[in-house]
Amino acid sequence: MKRIGLVVLIVVCSLSITLSTAWTQALPGETVEERAINGAKAYIEERNLQDPSLTMLLISLFKNSMPKYAKQWEDLTGVKIEFVEYGYTDIPAKIMAEAVAxxxxxxxxxxxxxxxPDASGAGVILSMDEYAAKGKPDFSGIEPALQAQQFYNDQPYFLLLDGDHLILVLRQDILDLPGVKEEFKAKFGREVGCPETMAQWEEMATFFHTEKGATRWGKTFEQGLYGAMGYRAINFSYRHFPAYFGGLLFDQDMKPQINTPRGVEAIKAFTSIVKYMPPDIQGWGTPQIYPFWASGQAFSVMSFPSIVGYGNKNPQSKIKGQQLSCVIPGVEIDGKLVRRAPQAAGTGYMVSRYSKHPELAYYFLQWLTGPTKGDEAIADGKGFWDPMRKSNLTNEAVIEKFGQQFLETTMANAKHAISLLMLEGNEEYFNVLDKNLALVMQGNLKAEDAAKRIETGWNKITEDVGEDIQIKAWRSGVASGAYIDQF
Incomplete structure (x- = not known):
């Protein structure tokens, strides 16, 4: 196991895919983009392809931005990219349907x-190792844990173009109201601002939570002010819970760590703050949370990074220029502050095993996600790619889009970014967690009982998928650094 982990770390930290002696020589080109273009042209010429085309199953959120890059690629290589668009919640089923059809x-x-994990297990996606050996992708400037999310069982299946790890955002205009700083310090004995811990965030939620019509600090809150917001719906809670747990959810033998004092405490903390959130929060997703945040009716929100851009750019927003981005709060583990920012989404790309031209597909993805073109995409005003490379910090177009304070914060936050569970059947693990967390939030289940139920449910899933399969994948993922923590 240690040898496998070392190999993965070498792969990640060297910022390239190790070449096997059996593989073809690397393509010519000084940059990752040049090598991808040269690879595509050589592929087309060797096979005498006429009017080659590729089809991408595309998250519909990118329908207004991706065509620009497809046209650039066509101009450079002659390869046309066509799209079939679906919402991100529908695409996993489409991928698995293709595994059968x-x-x-x-x-x-x-x-x-x-x-x-499920796509790989079903055999519907290809490892990119052979193509990457030729193209030599460049992952420089990406935090190791984010790089590691591109691998599964030590194989590269995914090219990432999105730093979509959770951050906390506060209302700067509320913090600046006269008397706020003095009153807060008198009550809690510290300066008001970005909280260090989840417990401090809940204290801030308590302090700023304001009833409708109340006047505080010289301001009348006609609509009221909720102290906090965060995703608490089924199919969303699992994206946030790891930030409260602050460690590995399983031991090296896939034994759940949820039914422990740490697990119970994490469930209590996750569910406690909900009383300072809007009453319907357990049924809300992004279409409800983003507009509500922009309406000015909440003091704080833990969310995908793009909520900051929404708050600044949406025409109806009442909080433009009034947001303070914060590194995700941590939890205290054995006397140490541990911050973990789950990569709650993070768009990226895979090559279908059943593609007629998988190598050609790979070259487009290497070009799109490389340092130069990737930075251009992240800066795209029509796109939803979030910063992820250190080069974003000095890219004027990226700074113009996101603002310096947010950009510096999200890049600092990237050091704490971790993967969600990279295991087959992970949606089932997520569902067991979310349903039990919902019952606790509704007051129908105690945290201790929820922990026992989650443990039982997770053990059953592991048994159903295959303990050996899950242990191998889990140990490989942990060794790769995808979760930061080690056994």
Missing amino acids: KTGQYDIFNQFPYVV
Whole structure:
């Protein structure tokens, strides 16, 4: 196991894929983009392809931004990229349907990293190692844990183009109201601002939570002010819970760590703060949370990074220029502050096993996600790619789009970014967690009982998938650094 982990770390930290002596020589080109273009042209010439085309199963959120890059690629290589668009919640089922149908209608799948285990297990996506050996992708400037999310069982299946790890955002205009700083310090004995811990965040939620019509600090809150917001719905809670747990959810033998004092405390903390959130929060997703935040009716929110851009750019927003981005709060583990920012989504790309031209598909993805073109995409005003490379910090177009304070914060936050569960059947693990967390939030289940139920449910899933399969994948993922923590 140690040897396997070392190999993965070497792969990640060297910022390239190790070449096997059996593989073809690397493509010519000084940059990752040049090598991808040269690879595509050589592929087309060797096979005498006429009017080559590729089809991408695309998250519909990117329908207004991706065509620009497809047109650039066509101009550079002659390869046309076509799209079939679906919402991100629908795409996993489409990928798994292709695993059964084997139609070859898709060359590229666009989705989040945590679909990789099931897709790989079903044989519908290809390891990119052979193509990467030729193209030599460049992952420089990406935090190791984010790099590791591109691998599953030590194989590269996914190319990432999105730093979508959770951050906390506060209302700067509320913090600046006269008397706030003095009153807060008198009550809690510290300066008001970005909280260090989840417990401090809940204290702030308590302090700023304001009833409708109340006047505080010289301001009348006609609509009231909720102290906090965060995702607490089924199919969303699992994306946030790891930030409260602050460690590995399983031991090296896949024994759940949820039914422990740490697990119970994490459940209590996760569910406690909900009393300072809007009453319907357990049924809300992004379409409800983003507009509500922009309406000015909440003091704080833990969310995907793009909520900051929404708050600044949405025409109806009442909080433009009034947001303070914060590194995710941590939890205290054995006397130490541990921050873990789950990569709650993180768009990226995979190559279909049933593509007629998988190598050609790979070259487009290497070009798109490389340092130069990737930075251009992240800066795109129509796109939803979030900063992820250190080069973003000095890219004027990226700074213009996101603002310096947010950009510096999200890049600092990236040091704490971790993967969601990269295991087959992870949606089932997520569902067991979310349903029990919901019962606790509703007051129908105690945290201690929820921990026992989650443990039982997770053990059953592990048994159903295959303990040996899960242990191998879990140990490989941990060794790769995808979760930061080690056994």
